[in-house]
Amino acid sequence: xxxxxxxxxxxxxxxxxxxxxxxxxxxAQMATREAVKDARIPIGDVDAVxxxxxxxxxxxxxxxxxxxxxxxxxxNKFGTRITTGGATGxxxxxxxxxxxxxxxxxxxxxxxxEKATDCFDFSSMSATPEVIKSIGxxxxxxxxxxxxxxxxDSYAEVVLAYMDEHPGDLKPxxxxxxxAQLSExxxxxxxxxRQFDQVTPEEVLxxxxxxxxxxxxxxxxxxxxxxALIMAEEETAKxxxxxxxxxxxxxxxxxxxxxxxxxxxxxxxxxRIMSDYHASHRAYAMAGIEDPAKTVEIVELxxxxxxxxxxSMAEFGLVPLGRADSLIEDGLMTPGGKYVVNPCGGLVxxxxxxxxxxxxxxxxARNELIKRGxxxxxxxxxxxxxAQYTACMILENA
Amino acid sequence: MGTVxxxxxxxxxxxxxxxxxxxxxxxxxxxxxxxxxxxxxxxKGEFSDFFLALRDExxxxxxxxxxxxxxRVPPFLTHCPDCNFAPTDPVEVEQVxxxxxxxxxxxxxxxxxxxxxxxxxxxxxxxxxxxxxSMVLYTTTGIxxxxxxxxxxxxKLVFNDERIGDVSDVFCVPAAELRRDxxxxxxxxxxxxxxxSPVEPELPAASASDVAAYREVVQETRSIIEEMNRNDRARKxxxxxxxxxxxxxxxxxxxxxxxxGSIRLEETGPTSPxxxxxxxxxxTLLDGLAYRGxxxxxxxxxxxxxxxxxxxxxxxxxxxxxxSVARSKKV
Numbered sequence: 137x138x139x140x141x142x143x144x145x146x147x148x149x150x151x152x153x154x155x156x157x158x159x160x161x162x163x164a165q166m167a168t169r170e171a172v173k174d175a176r177i178p179i180g181d182v183d184a185v186x187x188x189x190x191x192x193x194x195x196x197x198x199x200x201x202x203x204x205x206x207x208x209x210x211x212n213k214f215g216t217r218i219t220t221g222g223a224t225g226x227x228x229x230x231x232x233x234x235x236x237x238x239x240x241x242x243x244x245x246x247x248x249x250e251k252a253t254d255c256f257d258f259s260s261m262s263a264t265p266e267v268i269k270s271i272g273x274x275x276x277x278x279x280x281x282x283x284x285x286x287x288x289d290s291y292a293e294v295v296l297a298y299m300d301e302h303p304g305d306l307k308p309x310x311x312x313x314x315x316a317q318l319s320e321x322x323x324x325x326x327x328x329x330r331q332f333d334q335v336t337p338e339e340v341l342x343x344x345x346x347x348x349x350x351x352x353x354x355x356x357x358x359x360x361x362x363x364a365l366i367m368a369e370e371e372t373a374k375x376x377x378x379x380x381x382x383x384x385x386x387x388x389x390x391x392x393x394x395x396x397x398x399x400x401x402x403x404x405x406x407x408r409i410m411s412d413y414h415a416s417h418r419a420y421a422m423a424g425i426e427d428p429a430k431t432v433e434i435v436e437l438x439x440x441x442x443x444x445x446x447x448s449m450a451e452f453g454l455v456p457l458g459r460a461d462s463l464i465e466d467g468l469m470t471p472g473g474k475y476v477v478n479p480c481g482g483l484v485x486x487x488x489x490x491x492x493x494x495x496x497x498x499x500x501a502r503n504e505l506i507k508r509g510x511x512x513x514x515x516x517x518x519x520x521x522x523a524q525y526t527a528c529m530i531l532e533n534a
Numbered sequence: 535m536g537t538v539x540x541x542x543x544x545x546x547x548x549x550x551x552x553x554x555x556x557x558x559x560x561x562x563x564x565x566x567x568x569x570x571x572x573x574x575x576x577x578k579g580e581f582s583d584f585f586l587a588l589r590d591e592x593x594x595x596x597x598x599x600x601x602x603x604x605x606r607v608p609p610f611l612t613h614c615p616d617c618n619f620a621p622t623d624p625v626e627v628e629q630v631x632x633x634x635x636x637x638x639x640x641x642x643x644x645x646x647x648x649x650x651x652x653x654x655x656x657x658x659x660x661x662x663x664x665x666x667x668s669m670v671l672y673t674t675t676g677i678x679x680x681x682x683x684x685x686x687x688x689x690k691l692v693f694n695d696e697r698i699g700d701v702s703d704v705f706c707v708p709a710a711e712l713r714r715d716x717x718x719x720x721x722x723x724x725x726x727x728x729x730x731s732p733v734e735p736e737l738p739a740a741s742a743s744d745v746a747a748y749r750e751v752v753q754e755t756r757s758i759i760e761e762m763n764r765n766d767r768a769r770k771x772x773x774x775x776x777x778x779x780x781x782x783x784x785x786x787x788x789x790x791x792x793x794x795g796s797i798r799l800e801e802t803g804p805t806s807p808x809x810x811x812x813x814x815x816x817x818t819l820l821d822g823l824a825y826r827g828x829x830x831x832x833x834x835x836x837x838x839x840x841x842x843x844x845x846x847x848x849x850x851x852x853x854x855x856x857x858s859v860a861r862s863k864k865v
Contacts, residue, residue, distance in 0.1 A: 400665030
């Protein structure tokens with residue numbers, strides 16, 4: 137019988153557009169220091185570390201985690217790295233959960249870190265084109281990289297295919313309102329890259345097209361930063377919690393799915409994000425959730441793009457497919473609505489430090505469950521080409 | 535074929551050895567120019583027949599499962615995983631197809647593809663195939679804008695005249711923009727298509743009121759550009775960037791000079807500009823600079839014409855400066 141697993145500590149660094157003052161070594165240690173401090177345990181009590189680092193090119197090193205192991209005080213202990221595109225953080229938590237549930241370890245450090253904007257394009261004298269070029273190496277190397285594949289255009293393919301099937305949904309005024317609302321959420325997140333960048337829906341609609349149909353203020357921003365969790369099996373978690381005075385937030389469900397990366401008959405249905413559907417519903421099944429729309433209260437969702445946030449909410453079964461605009465039109469995610477969606481500001485406003493992002497989302501979900509006295513949260517990570525990968529986690533504040 | 539003599543990494547992408555210091559809160563941090571590069575002699579392996587057919591014969595190949603009959607294009611596997619790995623056989627498919635879904639259009643490209651932007655990339659199911667192939671999409675009529683290519687649009691495969699045995703050897707254009715003989719031709723090449731070349735729009739003669747309005751707008755534009763020039767965040771957006779821009783409008787013309795972190799409006803435009811902007815109404819540019827709508831969108835919507843697509847880069851920077859000024863006012 138597998139063991140219950142819970143989160144007993146968490147910490148993040150500030151997410152910033154660029155950290156000139158720190159390398160990823162120090163960012164990783166900063167988040168780890170915060171997490172063990174939060175759990176009130178010494179690092180020596182941690183049995184294993186799971187590293188979430190997406191892209192070797194960002195860190196400018198293959199096996200970028202090897203140097204971290206000793207400087208985190210984890211020498212002579214288990215350490216492995218997970219890399220699954222945008223879903224890296226979520227998959228890293230999933231891996232840690234599996235080892236803890238299997239009884240391999242009593243405690244684990246889950247550490248996500250990314251240093252993206254050291255990349256620099258000398259022809260345009262700006263970082264972003266080189267950052268997205270580095271991500272561009274994630275496309276299919278035989279059939280897509282050399283024709284301009286990018287993370288944005290591959291997610292836009294899925295969004296536009298959804299809009300082909302549901303032409304009345306994802307209306308520009310709604311995606312603009314969601315972005316504006318997320319910009320209000322971020323005000324309370326002192327670690328966010330854009331804490332004080334509140335925008336109006338009109339500003340969103342007026343922002344420039346980057347990749348049709350995405351406007352600048354509907355896209356996540358690349359960040360540098362780190363996030364860490366201390367996870368533990370049941371008995372250890374309870375003991376740590378007793379000492380720290382903070383409740384254990386239990387991981388009651390985990391689910392993952394990766395789709396085809398080609399489209400067409402018997403391949404990916406471009407109008408769906410089936411990885412989101414399968415991963416979330418597997419997590420619900422494990423957590424014993426029969427009706428997610430009646431159970432899930434907080435969603436910390438990987439909003440790479442606001443349009444994709446809407447589709448993901450539909451795939452999670454929290455709004456009907458084709459009626460995702462009801463998130464705003466029916467007040468489901470507006471203040472006081474049924475769901476608290478991305479209280480941290482999401483990746484659009486808190487920032488997207490890829491390997492750290494979903495772990496930051498879990499940090500936020502845990503904080504919000506405790507602070508608001510709510511019971512159930514869904515944490516989500518999406519990644520790879522055409523939203524191919526997803527990992528989801530149900531957190532419960534028992 | 536394969537005669538194109540270019541460097542794998544064009545020299546314009548390669549920075550000099552160098553470093554600089556950035557000071558943050560009184561402390562110095564060392565920033566060095568750096569690169570991480572690896573060269574390959576990489577095999578196309580089982581895909582060699584596909585790429586050689588593209589390069590040498592201008593044919594499009596797929597593979598057909600010997601059990602379920604599914605035809606995959608490109609032929610990305612040799613055995614069908616849906617049929618317990620039954621072998622597949624090569625087949626040739628047609629060079630006309632249909633869009634599987636509406637394609638995105640990239641305006642802000644990665645550093646490797648800025649010269650191609652704006653471009654569409656979407657998935658085409660070629661006649662005879664069951665799966666979709668990722669393709670670059672262009673229109674022959676100028677800048678690709680939303681609505682030209684949608685789900686279900688018939689498109690034609692076109693081959694570059696110089697080919698290297700790569701998916702970048704081919705692209706698609708809407709079949710409706712071609713003659714019947716071009717659509718029916720196998721191996722249609724880029725040079726066989728009439729491409730609409732960018733022609734500078736003619737501006738109508740200005741009335742006295744146009745000139746008066748122009749003078750007013752130029753004053754406002756100057757004041758916004760001066761505000762940008764006083765804004766640290768906006769100045770950072772054009773660090774290391776130099777451009778002389780000639781702006782032509784119905785009521786008159788002026789210049790914008792961007793010079794490594796500074797920007798200014800010049801009454802007399804440059805005699806040899808890096809590029810030309812043309813907009814009938816000078817307010818189109820003014821509104822963009824004042825953060826009342828993006829200049830990028832004005833180019834896409836054809837309210838503002840630029841003489842070189844590559845200068846989308848500069849347009850992005852101007853849009854970013856407008857946002858930087860607006861953002862600074864919030865904090």
